[in-house]
Amino acid sequence: MLSRQLRGDSMYYCLDCESTFDSEDTVYIWERGEFWGAPFNYNIPCCPYCKGDNIKNIEGHPKCDGCHNICIDEYIETSDERHYCRECYVKYTIDD
Numbered sequence: 579m580l581s582r583q584l585r586g587d588s589m590y591y592c593l594d595c596e597s598t599f600d601s602e603d604t605v606y607i608w609e610r611g612e613f614w615g616a617p618f619n620y621n622i623p624c625c626p627y628c629k630g631d632n633i634k635n636i637e638g639h640p641k642c643d644g645c646h647n648i649c650i651d652e653y654i655e656t657s658d659e660r661h662y663c664r665e666c667y668v669k670y671t672i673d674d
Contacts, residue, residue, distance in 0.1 A: 588600070588601045588635055588637040589601075589635075589636050589637050589648070590604065590625075590633045590634065590635055590636060591633065591634050591636045591648075591650055592625035592627065592628060592630055592632065592633050593630075593632040593633065593634060594625065594628050594630035594632050595625060595627050595628040595630065596650075597625065597627045597628075598636065598648065599625065599626055599627070603626045604623050604624070604625075604626060604633075605623075605624045605625070605626045605629060606621040606622065606623055606624065607621065607622045607624055607629075607631070608620075608621050608622075609621075609622065636648055636650065640653065640655070640661035641661065642661055642662055642663040642665075642666055643660045643661055643662060643666075644662050644663070644665075644666030644667075645663065645665065645666055647663060649661055649662075649663045650663070651663075651664055652664045654667055
């Protein structure tokens, strides 16, 4: 169950199927429950593609300066405030 509420005009990323979508495309699953005899309803925001509820708000995440995609997982920020996603940089050690 997601405890956060979706805000309007935001971008979201599904951690299950790795797709991005707008908040207006979000699908909701309405569930009913009962807590000590008192009925209640709640909605679960879900991915419109796989219907999974493992979604993350990516509004404000930086865009990669290499491929211009939104940096989702790991990314680096250089001292001149450039951002690079995992596919656009290579890590080296002193042994390489």
